[in-house]
Amino acid sequence: MLGCPVTDHRALIPPWDGGPLICEFDQPALGGDTRCRLAGTGLRRLVRAVAVAEGRYVGCFALGYPQDAAPRLTPAQRSAIGLLAACAASVYARDSGDCRSREQAAGWREATLEEDHSLFIAVTSHELRTPLTVIRGYADTLAEHWEQLDDARRRAAISVVRHRAKDLARLLDRLLSAAGDGGSVGALAAGVPFDLLEAIRYAVDELPVDLRSHLALYLPVELPKAFGDRGTIATIVTELVTNACKYSEGRGEVDLAAGTDCGGVWLTVADRGVGIRPEHTERAFERFWQGERRGLRGRGGVGLGLYLVRRIVERHKGWVSLRPRDGGGTLAEVRLLRADTILGGA
Known part of the structure; x- marks a missing residue:
């Protein structure tokens, strides 16, 4: 916690009792010991995010707010903090823990x-x-x-x-x-500029009728060209839409959108389904992992769709993420390189 004179920050963080993964604590409402330890630090409020990996507690981190800056977290900020905690837990569990030799x-x-x-x-x-x-x-x-x-x-x-x-x-x-995937992320083969909007529309046209009927498109008139393999976009769209429909049956439309910013071009697939826990946002991309179906077991699935999406996107030198959606559901985001940043113009 920046600006905090306490050397051992762990003494300032309220212990997790199995409750919500993200909690906000005002100094007056804290327990006596913690409140006393905060005295003189200039901190008014703490936000604690618990990191859980594979169903077990691995730690937590906290944000400290001074007395003159204690805003409440917005839903988007809570989602971002939860995603950060989940990523940290995943890295910790992978790089340390049980396999020490x-x-x-x-x-x-x-x-x-x-x-x-x-x-x-x-x-x-x-x-x-x-x-x-x-x-x-x-x-x-x-x-x-x-x-x-x-x-x-x-x-x-x-x-x-x-x-x-x-x-x-x-x-x-x-x-x-x-x-056939040996587990390594290969270099992008034969990357070329391509029209992402055209690739998305083609992928949507190829979707089964039952998936298309639940899909709402929010596409701009034009986008800068992306860089990579146009043919793989159909797989990305198909897997993300299939996954969204599977976990949101009867809960509204699935939204597919695309856009651009200084960081590249992007597409998102958002649903209003059962949602995803912050600690599962990374595990969802593992092979064969299917998470909690919560009444949707009859939909089947191999647990390879999101795994393949990540492999494809990584070969494009891009990234893909899942996060809880404000108001319920899940949002999947894929970001790809813009061709003009690779070739100096397209």
Whole structure:
């Protein structure tokens, strides 16, 4: 805490009792010991953010406000502080903690790889079986009852087979991409300037009808060109919209927006669904991690979508993040390089 004369700041932070992850404390309302320790520091109010990784408490950090500057946090500021705490917890858990020796770290990595392999086989067999069962069922119906079906029913059955085949192809692409990913972030291959708006519109046109029907577009008339691989934008949009719709069924539209600023070009996908906990904003990008479904287990999923999005975006030298949305729900943001910052004009 800047400007605070106390050497051991831990003595100023109220201990976490399992309550809210982010709390604001006014000096008069603090416990006697903490209030006494604050006396003479010039601090009027504390904001404590608890850092939790993999379900366990790893620490917390605090913001101290002097007496003449004690504004209340806005919802956006609370979300930003929660995201910072979650990121810090994730880094701490990864770089320290339980794997203090190289032998322990190697054993942990080996066990993780074995677990990932087993989980990969399990989810693959489950997720492939569903569309294959539907395709086979409709194909058998068409083959055995063709003459009894009228033209409308034939077309409806063929449409189901067609859409399920597309789902199957998309699932296979995702599985193969994840299985072939050695874990390193490769350099951007054949990066070129491209029209992000055009790529987004194409991706939206290719979405299944049930996803498009829940989508609201907020796109500007024009944007500076992005730099990277235009073909991967469809995967980014598809996975983010699919994830948003899955966790917000029956809770309003999913908003897809795009824009630009001095830092690059961006696109966001926002929903009004069940939301995401601050401590899960990083874990959501891990392979096979699916979080808390809270009544949505029937929607299925391999847990690879957000993982693949991050891999793609990182290869564009960009970044992607999740954060709770003001008013409920989740907001996913992707930021990419502008071509004019790479090439000096596009």
